[in-house]
Amino acid sequence: LAAQLSLSLAECPGTGSAQAGRAAACQGCPNQGLCAAGAAGPDPAEAAELRARLRAVRHTVLVLSGKGGVGKSTFSALLAHGLAADETKQVALLDIDICGPSIPKMMGLEGEQVHQSGSGWSPVYVEENLGVMSVGFLLSSPDDAVIWRGPKKNGLIKQFLRDVDWGEVDYLIVDTPPGTSDEHLSIVQYLSATHIDGAVIVTTPQEVSLQDVRKEINFCRKVKLPIIGVVENMSGFVCPKCKNESQIFPPTTGGAEKMCQNLNVSFLGKVPLDPQIGKSCDGGQSFLAEAPESPATLSYRSIIQRIQEYCEQHHLQEEKIM
Amino acid sequence: ALAERTNLAGVRHILLVLSGKGGVGKSTLSTELALALRSAGKRVGILDVDLCGPSIPRMLRVQDSAVHQCDSGWVPVFVGQDKAIALMSIGFLLERPDDAVVWRGPKKNALIKQFVTDVAWGELDFLIVDTPPGTSDEHISTVEALRPYRLLGAVLVTTPQ
Numbered sequence: 001l002a003a004q005l006s007l008s009l010a011e012c013p014g015t016g017s018a019q020a021g022r023a024a025a026c027q028g029c030p031n032q033g034l035c036a037a038g039a040a041g042p043d044p045a046e047a048a049e050l051r052a053r054l055r056a057v058r059h060t061v062l063v064l065s066g067k068g069g070v071g072k073s074t075f076s077a078l079l080a081h082g083l084a085a086d087e088t089k090q091v092a093l094l095d096i097d098i099c100g101p102s103i104p105k106m107m108g109l110e111g112e113q114v115h116q117s118g119s120g121w122s123p124v125y126v127e128e129n130l131g132v133m134s135v136g137f138l139l140s141s142p143d144d145a146v147i148w149r150g151p152k153k154n155g156l157i158k159q160f161l162r163d164v165d166w167g168e169v170d171y172l173i174v175d176t177p178p179g180t181s182d183e184h185l186s187i188v189q190y191l192s193a194t195h196i197d198g199a200v201i202v203t204t205p206q207e208v209s210l211q212d213v214r215k216e217i218n219f220c221r222k223v224k225l226p227i228i229g230v231v232e233n234m235s236g237f238v239c240p241k242c243k244n245e246s247q248i249f250p251p252t253t254g255g256a257e258k259m260c261q262n263l264n265v266s267f268l269g270k271v272p273l274d275p276q277i278g279k280s281c282d283g284g285q286s287f288l289a290e291a292p293e294s295p296a297t298l299s300y301r302s303i304i305q306r307i308q309e310y311c312e313q314h315h316l317q318e319e320k321i322m
Numbered sequence: 323a324l325a326e327r328t329n330l331a332g333v334r335h336i337l338l339v340l341s342g343k344g345g346v347g348k349s350t351l352s353t354e355l356a357l358a359l360r361s362a363g364k365r366v367g368i369l370d371v372d373l374c375g376p377s378i379p380r381m382l383r384v385q386d387s388a389v390h391q392c393d394s395g396w397v398p399v400f401v402g403q404d405k406a407i408a409l410m411s412i413g414f415l416l417e418r419p420d421d422a423v424v425w426r427g428p429k430k431n432a433l434i435k436q437f438v439t440d441v442a443w444g445e446l447d448f449l450i451v452d453t454p455p456g457t458s459d460e461h462i463s464t465v466e467a468l469r470p471y472r473l474l475g476a477v478l479v480t481t482p483q
Contacts (some may be wrong), residue, residue, distance in 0.1 A: 011363050011421065029429060036388070058357060066374070066375055066422075067344065067345060067375060068343065068344010068345040068346075068454075068455040069344040069345015069346055069455075069481075070344075070374070082466055098458075099455070099456035099457045099458055100343060100344070100456060102453060145342075145457045146457065147457045147461070147462065149427045149458065149459050150426050150427030150428070150458070150459055151427065151461060153458070175455060177344075177455070178344040178345075178374070178375065178455055178456075179375060179455075179456075180374045180423065180424045181374055181424070181425065181427075181430070181459075182371070182424045182427055182459075183460075184424075185424065185426065188401070194332055207380065208349075208377050208380060208381070209345075211377070211380060211419065211420070212375040212377070213419065214372075214419075214420040215374070215375070215420055215422040215423070216422065216467060217420075218420055218421065219422040219424055222422065222424060223424075225469040252467065278483045281483070282480035282483055287470075
């Protein structure tokens, strides 16, 4: 059995591939039915619906990790705030972490509900130009556990993309849960109806995080999702009193920078630990606004700018091709 | 059914380490708990059901080990200073350590069931089950598969914020 399992692990063509459910290694796999039926992705009618709904979205950025607790939601929230600082830009933040939705709290929107109109579900607006959607808004109480298996989670993610009236959006940022599973496969497959500029991958410096992040990088390559770059969070702590720098999570194997060199992936920058970040998140405020002079703010802003430049360049290239 | 009862029949207590939140130290605690119990003379096993991000093999420095079979099923990898802690993780089944396990729920559920029923744990005082963040397939399947056995309870891990 162990030999059989190891074999199928090696030969699984991937749930997103054209061979999904049809390769020799698929025989006897519990996923075979789902993969072969193409239930993994949207059917043509659904794809057309999604394409129509997302037509007015100019740029889409996925925030991924593989590892939990590294700062994906924090980063997604600050990326959204950072981009929305330009009042001429319309920003949308979609939280597809169904089991642990952090975005409502971080954006100061706890307790908000989703309203419906003729044109679909209305996002919850933090600012006029910053709209948010999360399963958190659908719970009757914030402590309600969403104990769902994959298929039900996929269904909600599809609804988020199909039924939310995002309107004209310059940047759609998608915050994801840790891992490489249903949510990640689904978002990539559903968004293939439109296009994804790329993924920003967040990590912390230690090897235990990096080993999960390398898997995430491989996931991106497997599903042909471009990688905008990697952000190293919680990278050092400068004591405000003595100014001494400590490595709270020592990069025993060279940190994200070395990993990026080895895997030929862009390194977007390091963000140091700042206790104010956690406080701002708990308080639903933008850390960038509450601590504009913090070294962490300067790092975030520089990284956000690089992401913006990547998206603009990407857009120019696409226009050239068209 | 007889084989299933045999593999976990010798395990006195089963302890789940849960959180909901990622990155709070579940795997770290699972590892330290196992090592501490072992120091106290207990027979310990760790079942790592984090299929997407298995951290335990690296923490116990056995990431290059492989899993073998015996008559009663899979033989766990023995770790720790005296090689007396039994460990099972998907990490041992990967061809390359950076291979992403990109599986949907049903396939994850099937493997978890196998981990519970097909690993020859032997006589253990404690089986510690390390879980991924969330409340989804892995958690539902693990609790369902372990329900017939002596589930001691869950330790929940968090950070202050």
